[in-house]
Amino acid sequence: MTAIADSASGEPRARGSFYFRYMVEPYLYLSPAIILIALVMLVPLAIGISYAFQSVNLLRPFQSGWVGLENFQTLWNDRKFWLALTNTFWWTLGSITFQFFLGLGLALLLNTQFYGKRLVQALVFLPWAVPTFLSALTWAWLFNPTIGPLPHWLAALGILSEPFNILGDPNLAMWGPITANVWFGIPFFAITLLAALQSIPGELYEAAEIDGASSWQMFTKITLPFLAPMIAITVMLRTIWIANFADLIFVMTGGGPANSTQILSTYIFTTAFRKLDFGYASAIAVALLGLLLIYAVILLVLRRKLVKI
Amino acid sequence: MARIELHNIAKAYGSVEVMRDINLTIEDGEFIVLVGPSGCGKSTLLRMIAGLEPITDGDFRIDGARMNEIPPRDRDMAMVFQSYALYPHMDVSRNMGFSLEIRKAQKEERGRKVAEAAQTLGLASLTERLPRALSGGQRQRVAMGRAIVRDPSAFLFDEPLSNLDAALRVEMRLEIARLHQRLNATMIYVTHDQVEALTLADRIVVLNAGDIQQVGTPLDLYERPSNKFVAQFIGSPTMNILGVVQSEGGVKLKDGTVLNVGSETGQRQAHELGVRPEHLDVVAEEAAHMRGVAELVEHLGSDTNIHAKIPGVGPVLVRQHGHFPMKTGDAVNIAVDLEKAHLFGPDGVRLAA
Amino acid sequence: MRTLRQSSPVAVTGKYLALGFYVLFALFPLYWLAKIAITPDKLIFTEGTALVPSRFTFENFRTVLLQTDFLAYFRNSLVVSIGTAAITTCIAAAAGYAFSRFDFRGKRLVIAVMLITQMFPLLMIIAPIYKIVAALGLLNSLTSLIIVYTAFNIPFATFLMQSFFDGIPKDLEEAGMIDGCTRFEALRKIILPLTLPGLGATLGFIFTAAWSELLFALMLINSNETMTFPVGLLTFVSKFSVDWGQMMAAGVLALIPSCLFFIFIQRYLVQGLTSGAVKG
Numbered sequence: 001m002t003a004i005a006d007s008a009s010g011e012p013r014a015r016g017s018f019y020f021r022y023m024v025e026p027y028l029y030l031s032p033a034i035i036l037i038a039l040v041m042l043v044p045l046a047i048g049i050s051y052a053f054q055s056v057n058l059l060r061p062f063q064s065g066w067v068g069l070e071n072f073q074t075l076w077n078d079r080k081f082w083l084a085l086t087n088t089f090w091w092t093l094g095s096i097t098f099q100f101f102l103g104l105g106l107a108l109l110l111n112t113q114f115y116g117k118r119l120v121q122a123l124v125f126l127p128w129a130v131p132t133f134l135s136a137l138t139w140a141w142l143f144n145p146t147i148g149p150l151p152h153w154l155a156a157l158g159i160l161s162e163p164f165n166i167l168g169d170p171n172l173a174m175w176g177p178i179t180a181n182v183w184f185g186i187p188f189f190a191i192t193l194l195a196a197l198q199s200i201p202g203e204l205y206e207a208a209e210i211d212g213a214s215s216w217q218m219f220t221k222i223t224l225p226f227l228a229p230m231i232a233i234t235v236m237l238r239t240i241w242i243a244n245f246a247d248l249i250f251v252m253t254g255g256g257p258a259n260s261t262q263i264l265s266t267y268i269f270t271t272a273f274r275k276l277d278f279g280y281a282s283a284i285a286v287a288l289l290g291l292l293l294i295y296a297v298i299l300l301v302l303r304r305k306l307v308k309i
Numbered sequence: 310m311a312r313i314e315l316h317n318i319a320k321a322y323g324s325v326e327v328m329r330d331i332n333l334t335i336e337d338g339e340f341i342v343l344v345g346p347s348g349c350g351k352s353t354l355l356r357m358i359a360g361l362e363p364i365t366d367g368d369f370r371i372d373g374a375r376m377n378e379i380p381p382r383d384r385d386m387a388m389v390f391q392s393y394a395l396y397p398h399m400d401v402s403r404n405m406g407f408s409l410e411i412r413k414a415q416k417e418e419r420g421r422k423v424a425e426a427a428q429t430l431g432l433a434s435l436t437e438r439l440p441r442a443l444s445g446g447q448r449q450r451v452a453m454g455r456a457i458v459r460d461p462s463a464f465l466f467d468e469p470l471s472n473l474d475a476a477l478r479v480e481m482r483l484e485i486a487r488l489h490q491r492l493n494a495t496m497i498y499v500t501h502d503q504v505e506a507l508t509l510a511d512r513i514v515v516l517n518a519g520d521i522q523q524v525g526t527p528l529d530l531y532e533r534p535s536n537k538f539v540a541q542f543i544g545s546p547t548m549n550i551l552g553v554v555q556s557e558g559g560v561k562l563k564d565g566t567v568l569n570v571g572s573e574t575g576q577r578q579a580h581e582l583g584v585r586p587e588h589l590d591v592v593a594e595e596a597a598h599m600r601g602v603a604e605l606v607e608h609l610g611s612d613t614n615i616h617a618k619i620p621g622v623g624p625v626l627v628r629q630h631g632h633f634p635m636k637t638g639d640a641v642n643i644a645v646d647l648e649k650a651h652l653f654g655p656d657g658v659r660l661a662a
Numbered sequence: 663m664r665t666l667r668q669s670s671p672v673a674v675t676g677k678y679l680a681l682g683f684y685v686l687f688a689l690f691p692l693y694w695l696a697k698i699a700i701t702p703d704k705l706i707f708t709e710g711t712a713l714v715p716s717r718f719t720f721e722n723f724r725t726v727l728l729q730t731d732f733l734a735y736f737r738n739s740l741v742v743s744i745g746t747a748a749i750t751t752c753i754a755a756a757a758g759y760a761f762s763r764f765d766f767r768g769k770r771l772v773i774a775v776m777l778i779t780q781m782f783p784l785l786m787i788i789a790p791i792y793k794i795v796a797a798l799g800l801l802n803s804l805t806s807l808i809i810v811y812t813a814f815n816i817p818f819a820t821f822l823m824q825s826f827f828d829g830i831p832k833d834l835e836e837a838g839m840i841d842g843c844t845r846f847e848a849l850r851k852i853i854l855p856l857t858l859p860g861l862g863a864t865l866g867f868i869f870t871a872a873w874s875e876l877l878f879a880l881m882l883i884n885s886n887e888t889m890t891f892p893v894g895l896l897t898f899v900s901k902f903s904v905d906w907g908q909m910m911a912a913g914v915l916a917l918i919p920s921c922l923f924f925i926f927i928q929r930y931l932v933q934g935l936t937s938g939a940v941k942g
């Protein structure tokens with residue numbers, strides 16, 4: 001380093017261009033992205049966290065100011081918050097389980113040879129391209145006995161006593177958004193897992209075949225261990241994403257009936273959007289963020305323990 | 310035309326130092342070959358000269374002017390990449406003329422130079438093809454053409470022939486040698502293939518693990534390697550290395566035979582004896598220094614390689630010119646050409662013999 | 663590989679049944695949407711659950727297009743989606759290029775921040791954004807939506823573009839720089855022409871994402887003139903909650919642009935994700 005400084009001291013301009021090329025230039029390319037992310041995401045994030053400790057209610061503009069942990073005290077005693085938390089758990093667990101297993105099944109199927117594969121692949125991935133609000137509306141309509149076939153089919157199968165709209169039944173309503181979410185989310189898992197499957201070297205299977213392994217043994221001894229890192233990371237990211245995903249529920253049920261489908265993210269949105277109580281909405285959001293962080297840490301630790309690769 | 314000087318050049322990636330204290334002067338019009346095993350830093354050095362890799366420390370000069378911070382486009386050097394790096398979306402003539410296009414040369418001049426280069430390289434009928442429609446050898450020629458068209462002050466080659474099959478490699482090697490004779494430009498050529506190095510170079514630079522081992526003409530390196538690494542790297546088949554100890558009247562092999570070499574090695578203790586397979590000879594038993602059995606005999610037509618096992622000494626490779634009547638399992642008696650044997654100290658440095 | 667071990671007819675049948683199930687499950691809702699949209703109003707209730715309507719009509723589409731604000735929503739959404747896609751792709755291409763080609767101080771930090779923005783609840787910032795946008799007087803403007811969507815989509819688009827750039831050998835622009843280009847010229851004349859499929863995929867992906875965003879649009883827009891499609895359709899649903907045929911027709915129309923884009927980009931998207939996945 002010293003030699004550069006010494007010998008370059010006579011040529012300051014050249015030296016400037018040296019630093020420009022190797023240190024500053026990448027930031028030139030990055031700066032629009034960094035500036036926009038900072039202004040539109042990071043600054044509001046900081047403000048959002050600070051709101052959690054303030055009273056910011058557009059309907060009561062004169063009562064604003066710092067309130068310390070008051071929002072969180074309210075939260076602790078808010079029955080609706082705890083209900084939404086429970087619902088978030090079931091919503092996330094139900095969605096991720098079905099999405100994952102059905103997505104894995106699809107990826108395994110698409111990783112074999114069959115007639116018409118390209119067309120099938122394009123068709124089964126199509127739900128991913130459907131705008132969320134439209135998936136939500138479509139499924140809400142499908143569950144509506146007036147124009148949708150699902151209630152009639154469920155009744156014919158004896159699952160429902162008569163064809164009614166399950167979205168109106170507090171005990172069953174959650175299954176509506178979960179179904180829509182599973183429909184919408186299978187392609188994501190199928191695509192990522194298919195990509196991972198295709199990166200497993202074929203010789204491994206050939207070697208196992210020569211060693212006389214059964215199909216099931218090949219699946220458990222080769223496929224699963226290879227997929228494990230990918231599974232861990234996608235399941236984690238997807239869980240977080242689903243827990244935050246309010247659109248489907250908001251459009252299909254609005255959190256009702258009787259808050260039976262109210263999850264934390266819809267609760268945040270309705271608190272902000274309907275009641276314009278930004279302080280309380282931010283407190284819920286901070287609580288959700290905290291829970292997700294804890295979840296991510298647990299999963300990362302588990303992953304380090306369980307996955308050897 | 311350019312005289313290129315490297316003074317105390319060092320290179321580090323982050324905190325990993327891959328190259329240190331490189332000193333080298335390349336004369337105007339000289340053909341220099343950088344040679345060494347894979348990963349020794351040849352490409353890194355070449356890329357620092359080209360301006361593609363920042364120089365961590367030291368002084369890099371072209372014709373006396375310091376150029377460390379000058380971007381590649383202002384160094385007036387052309388480079389042929391190992392992968393050829395042809396622009397996939399441009400046809401052959403645009404690929405070759407791209408540098409002139411960038412430098413805003415006249416259209417006619419560009420056309421003329423490209424046509425000329427295409428003619429020289431036998432590409433005249435292919436000028437409208439895209440690179441993906443060319444064979445490996447043709448791509449290699451286009452890459453060369455791209456360099457020639459520019460008429461640069463120095464040519465840089467990074468293992469340009471390593472993706473070709475053996476026959477093409479020989480042909481292109483001659484082509485490059487002719488090119489150098491015709492243009493008389495400074496050329497820096499990287500390879501891991503010592504045959505390319507020995508046939509092309511005015512001077513060879515042997516690199517190992519980021520250090521220059523020796524700089525010299527091909528014959529220098531062959532006859533006077535400065536250390537065991539260079540001795541073993543240059544020459545094919547590889548030089549035999551036998552453990553010895555210093556003794557009265559020369560050095561003593563492990564089996565006790567005393568060879569009369571290195572009488573004036575000074576104070577240094579000889580540790581190993583190096584002798585090339587072609588400097589060993591199969592002789593009558595009484596004239597032999599070593600006696601053993603032929604474990605494997607390779608009849609190559611022009612040469613015969615005898616892999617002999619000498620009890621108490623180890624394996625030794627002998628090369629006999631022409632066809633030599635010997636077969637596996639035969640007894641073999643070997644004489645060492647003492648004039649041409651080398652002695653190495655414990656640190657691998659060759660002792661002046 | 664495993665096709666060699668030819669399985670029993672039962673297994674083969676099972677495989678095709680499973681594939682059939684997936685295809686039906688994926689397509690049925692969309693089919694139903696289209697079916698109701700072309701069923702004449704009179705038949706909707708009498709044939710409520712019939713799989714195929716006995717007669718069909720395009721009357722619903724005509725009504726939606728000509729007698730509602732539908733075309734205005736469509737136009738707004740096009741402006742927002744195309745604007746977002748174009749700006750995001752440019753910015754993400756530059757950022758992805760920097761990640762792919764430079765090793766610089768702070769790179770890990772920038773990447774980590776970008777990853778984190780993909781993990782926290784976006785709803786967390788809906789309130790601050792509302793207040794900032796309101797303070798700037800930009801409520802009900804398409805510009806504010808474009809800016810917000812662009813920022814949201816930059817991280818993913820950057821990683822996508824990076825994986826496309828990673829697929830182009832570094833040698834090419836180095837050859838360009840030796841041939842006399844500045845780095846930027848090499849980027850423009852050599853790398854960009856080769857990244858066109860990647861740019862197309864990113865453009866399509868962002869377009870689709872912007873086309874379907876609902877919650878921020880709902881929050882930031884409430885005038886009928888600047889409503890985007892999702893917001894418009896949602897108000898449409900609550901206003902005309904009995905006119906099923908028209909709602910479904912509107913739904914089908916909303917589906918068209920994103921499905922068109924999806925068919926166009928799917929190949930490149932899977933390719934981009936695959937190369938990223940294999941490396942990652």
Ligand SMILES: Nc1ncnc2c1ncn2[C@@H]1O[C@H](COP(=O)(O)OP(=O)(O)O)[C@@H](O)[C@H]1O
Nearest residue numbers: 322325327345346347348349350351352353354
């Ligand atoms: N971008 C890089 N980051 C870190 N180390 C590198 C990088 N490029 C090359 N190296 C290291 O530098 C050394 C020399 O590499 P290189 O010049 O490519 O070798 P050669 O061309 O002689 O085979 C190698 O040990 C290699 O691992």
Ligand SMILES: [Mg+2]
Nearest residue numbers: 351352353468
């Ligand atoms: Mg190399």
